[in-house]
Amino acid sequence: MPTLANKVAIVTGASTGIGYAAAKLFAREGAAVVVAARRQKELDDLVDLINTEGGKALALVGDVGEEAFAKALVDKAVSHFGALDIAFNNAAILGAMGPVPEMSLTDWNQVIANNLTSAFLGAKYQLPAMAARKGGSLIFTSTFVGYTAGMPGMPGMAAYAASKAGLIGLTQVLASEHGPQNIRVNALLPGGTDTPAGREFASTPEAVAFVHNLHALKRMATPDEIAQSALYLASDASSFTTGSAMLVDGGVSINRV
């Protein structure tokens, strides 16, 4: 029996990178998936791929920072696939990087809205749908940046780090408040991952070497490796795991170079 048989999942940030890999994996493991991002063609291609492989998927294009879109995603999962069991709230941007004294309030607010307020909006509509199902798994993609490392050598990530650390606080409170409803809430903290965002961050050979060297494993993750950890948190394999900030970071957090 596939790990996610008879489950219904939302995956945001599914047009590329970690979300794309996770949506494919969840579908291969039996889940019906509603995939979300702002780019239509990438999502349509993903849905075609999943359907060709015999899976079930549909795409919804929109901005996770908008409340109407957060609601529409849940409505779509319930009306089309009958329920919601899993929400992988993964969409995010790095935003304009730069030292805080030079950062505009507009740039700060854009990152917080895109990465943190979107998580609140997602949870707001996902939790009641999961409660109706008598349980579920909610996952936020956070990061080690701002949690175990301040990223010396690559400064300028204050807004990104604050948005992602905020997700860990949100995770803990939601896990505590919704545990009695059998809803598990966890944050997944990847290390450097070879995605478009990862390549934007490490955009020169020197930066790539620097990022690889931060990790005990001396490389970045593949999106598929992080997707496997999302699958663990989504599935009953992690049935006693809630409120965690789960590091899947290739040893960045324990490595001292």
Ligand SMILES: NC(=O)c1ccc[n+]([C@@H]2O[C@H](COP(=O)([O-])OP(=O)(O)OC[C@H]3O[C@@H](n4cnc5c(N)ncnc54)[C@H](OP(=O)(O)O)[C@@H]3O)[C@@H](O)[C@H]2O)c1
């Ligand atoms: N790559 C890394 O090294 C790394 C490390 C730690 C944590 N993370 C986290 O992992 C997650 C995935 O990152 P990634 O590396 O896979 O990034 P990515 O390749 O840039 O993908 C980001 C995804 O989020 C979507 N997205 C961004 N803003 C959105 C919005 N407002 N509304 C809807 N969709 C939106 C993008 O799609 P559209 O552009 O089509 O909207 C895209 O599908 C993020 O939360 C990131 O912070 C990444």
